[in-house]
Amino acid sequence: EDKVVQSPLSLVVHEGDTVTLNCSYEVTNFRSLLWYKQEKKAPTFLFMLTSSGIEKKSGRLSSILDKKELFSILNITATQTGDSAVYLCAVASTSGTYKYIFGTGTRLKVLA
């Protein structure tokens, strides 16, 4: 059975801290791994990763994929209170029909 596991489940940090969120997966017919930020209802897209070892970066956020060890990390440096959200990892699979398998999410709270 396909699964995506995120850790930690929740995290509380202070502004300025650096955090690392983890995502491991066991998915047949892997196509890509995606990271989303969910603040209220709709997840917003952060990164899509398809190749190992190539870091994607956007401002204070960065992410990298290891297809050999089947995991990805999302780093947030110099955290701000606006980074408080649930961060979701999803894997796109083309096994049978095309679909996305979502992890449980990491709830990040950044304190002022």
Added chain:
Amino acid sequence: SAVISQKPSRDICQRGTSLTIQCQVDSQVTMMFWYRQQPGQSLTLIATANQGSEATYESGFVIDKFPISRPNLTFSTLTVSNMSPEDSSIYLCSVGNTEAFFGQGTRLTVV
């Protein structure tokens, strides 16, 4: 990227009733996905809606409970039928082959 309009944004419904959620996309797409997110949980795929054919449901979800329509390549509806408090969730529609784009979500509370 795609712009997806989903409505209603939220609703409070009586048990035993049904609610239909609409999803409109600003471009033609082959597949549309419907997800449920129960409180404190991640997104669970309900079904994939293809235009011109019946939706494909994931394990644990059935057409009688969650009928889906896909009349054209830009629109889909999901109905939550005969609701119970356990159906209280956020429902999300999504499109995308490389990266998933989401509608604004519908927060459903069943009382």
